[in-house]
Amino acid sequence: MLLQVLNTAGIAVFAASGAVLGVRKDFDLWGILTVGVLTGVGGGILRDVLLGITPPASIDNWTPICTAAISSLVVFFFHPAFSELRRMILVLDAFGMGLFATTGAGVALDVGASAFAAVLVGMLTAIGGGILRDVLANEIPLLLQPADLYAIPALLGSALFVTGERLAPQWHAWWVVAAVILATGLRLLGLAFHWTLPTAPTRTWPRRWTR
Amino acid sequence: MLLQVLNTAGIAVFAASGAVLGVRKDFDLWGILTVGVLTGVGGGILRDVLLGITPPASIDNWTPICTAAISSLVVFFFHPAFSELRRMILVLDAFGMGLFATTGAGVALDVGASAFAAVLVGMLTAIGGGILRDVLANEIPLLLQPADLYAIPALLGSALFVTGERLAPQWHAWWVVAAVILATGLRLLGLAFHWTLPTAPTRTWPRRWTR
């Protein structure tokens, strides 16, 4: 029940981040709704397609998409107010990411995926929506650019949860809590202290030769 | 039988729209074929992946892909003639869209998806090929930009069909016809009268803060 509520909050925040990008790119109402909804539910759809859960839970019942749509509409009408809320949204987004990483890994274990696959699926659930958002908006995914940590906290949270479930499944609820805190906390610490990763050492690279 | 023919016509028209974009972007023969074929069958593949129909019908038998390939080849060789046919192609495309929205929803219901999922899958079948086309060509999907209505007629057609099937399944054939007419008609009316949706109200938005 609590998880359900938190999950819905995560979808709403992710959808808002998509809708904001849509506003910035001058999409029309429908475009903003589409980007918002796909950002909100994209991670969950990717998870279910990879795990063979069809139709994906996110489109098989109306809560996730309606949540994402309402969130996008709020951004559409009230977006100037959002710049004030930047800090709060970053916190909520970090929380949504931690939650998606954990629940994604949990769903993967439930359908019998290997521990290794469950960790990856958890991370992909957390980052999938954001990648889809950036690809649709024709931008290089933020995730790939030198920026604050995002995928690594998701990966670690997911890994903690899966390790816990495998070693001591009787403490299920605690692993959920610990994984969400780890992922969310690392993300927030990374934001606060501007942790970044290095780019490649030197760049004396000829322009065109890949593939 | 009629549906089969219409569906094939829809694939051909969608493939042509992809091939035309390929020509405009100076792709070579193979690139034009690839974009054309993926635009023609992309919606159907997306539908089948979401519904767990594997391998997707569009690649499991040769008709859809050969239709799309021939249509792309025709564009490759005769594309200057197509600018004359702009109006006819828009009509055919609207018709293909209406048809895909309806048949997509029908396939979803057949495999036991919820009504809500069927409506969404119908819409995604209709718009998936076009989105894939634009992402591959490295453009912002037309669908997201302020432009004539496209996805909304698909959504409404799909919703009409699913509602009808649930309330009065014995009139199956009529619901197909009604849904195709609704989606196609709205699209054509939208084109004729330049119906558009608003963009977001004001744009006093700081440049970089999403995610």
Place this chain on the structure above:
Amino acid sequence: MLLQVLNTAGIAVFAASGAVLGVRKDFDLWGILTVGVLTGVGGGILRDVLLGITPPASIDNWTPICTAAISSLVVFFFHPAFSELRRMILVLDAFGMGLFATTGAGVALDVGASAFAAVLVGMLTAIGGGILRDVLANEIPLLLQPADLYAIPALLGSALFVTGERLAPQWHAWWVVAAVILATGLRLLGLAFHWTLPTAPTRTWPRRWTR
């Protein structure tokens, strides 16, 4: 066993091509790892999603992803050395492509796909990673641009293997070898002799009319 080794080599080479693009685009360590890994395993994931093999083999066990990650790390640290190795990498990449086309088709036949689907899936396995790489890096897929042959050798190798398996399955091992040689060889010959395909005949095309 040999196949396993070759397949792993293919993943490593593909991953390196992704990581190189990441370096060129100034991604950070994580971005380079992500693009590298997705390029290395993207084709295999696409294959498994299309065939309903869930979770995809490439994420269900750790070899493919660890191989791709190590390969990406090597590029990250030693990439200037790679410009020297350009020729060797092109050969390895051609080899990986031939191998993926063949094994992709083989997996498809194993799960009962039609011969037509198996040929397509083989080709998609070979080219999927590269397309994903370019879409993530916000570039038009190299595959679509006028350039050396890539997808056509993959298609022919895949087709040769499937034809052979259907006509004379007792010679399985030979068909594998022949298909890999055909695909790899055509690719290398195409590179050596600069075989290209034509772009569309004339370009008197009005700028904006698709869809």
